Every structure is written in C-alpha cells, then in structure tokens.
Amino acid sequence: MITSPSYQAYKDLFHTLYNELCNYAYSFLNDDAAAEDVVQETFIRLWQKHPDLIQMANIKPYLFRAVRNNSISVIRKQQVEQANQKGYGQLADLSEEPEEQEKAEAKPYFDQLIYEAIANLPPQCKEVFTRCRIQGMTHQQAAADLGLSAKTVENYMGRALKILRKYLADYGLPAGILLMIKLLTD
16 A cells, blocks of 8 residues: 555545536536546546646646546547547448449539539648548658648648538538548549
8 A cells, every 4th residue: 555645645635626526527528427537537647647746735726627628628529429420320321222323323422522622622731631631641751742841731631621521511411521532532
C-alpha cells in the first residue's frame, strides 16, 4: 500500500471532490456512468502526469476545468460516432442489394456530386485533397511535392474535408461518403 504524503493528499482530494465533480460532469453528459468515467479518468491523468499539482492550493478549479474539457471531449466523440453510424446506415441502405439498374442510376449521381464538390474547393485545398485522397500520397509526400510544410498540408486537408462535408450534406449525402472517394475514383 502506498503511504507517501502526495498519495495521501491525492486520496483526500479524490474523496473530497469526487461526488461534486461527478455531478458537474453529469450536467454535461446526462449519464451517471459516463460522468463517473470522466471524473475517474481525470484523476488518473492527474496522478500519472501531474503529481506535483496534487498539493497545489488552487487545484479545485483546475479539476473542474479538466472535467469540463474531458466531458466536452466525450460529447464530441459521441457526436462523431452517431454521425458515422447514421452515415454508414444510410450507405448500408443504399447497398442493400437494390436492383442492378438502381445501382447503375445512382452511381453517376454520386460521382457527379463528388466531382462537383471537389471542383468547388479553393485551388490549394483542391490540389492537396487530390494528392492525398485521390492519388494516395501521405501528408509528408504531398508537402514535399508542393513545397509546403506537412502542417500546412494538414490544414488544407482539414479545410477541404470541412467544405466537402458541408457540400455533400446540402445534398443529403452522409459525410461517410468521403471515405469512398478513393473507391469511386478508381
């Protein structure tokens, strides 16, 4: 059993603030189990990464901020998972072996929308997107090829994907179809 002073301070801090932090996390998540997970993860990270902060005088605001940020991260992950499930569900609905004629009729429509979306990208975003997603280059390869930094290429890709998601969503297509761009262009 650990008996160090910092462990005792950690244990006291945990017992003092646990319920209050769980209630705070619950105000974001509306799920008891998820709130407890967030608080426990926050305390674990505190112990692993910042044991020197445990005895800090104003640790309480730090923990509340950390719990809030971790709760927001959980919400974002849940939203992404829900969007992906919805997108895959819509793609699955499209791929439930409809008649061959329906498939043949739908593919040009999807292809056209995707090509239009890519064509409407700003020139630099379009170039980076084409190299990374269609030609299969890594960010580093595209950066070297275009004379840009890898971070700049990453930023252009993020911007391109955001624009494409919005464009496709305006036509009722799921964002998951972006995963299929490589397949559709082959």
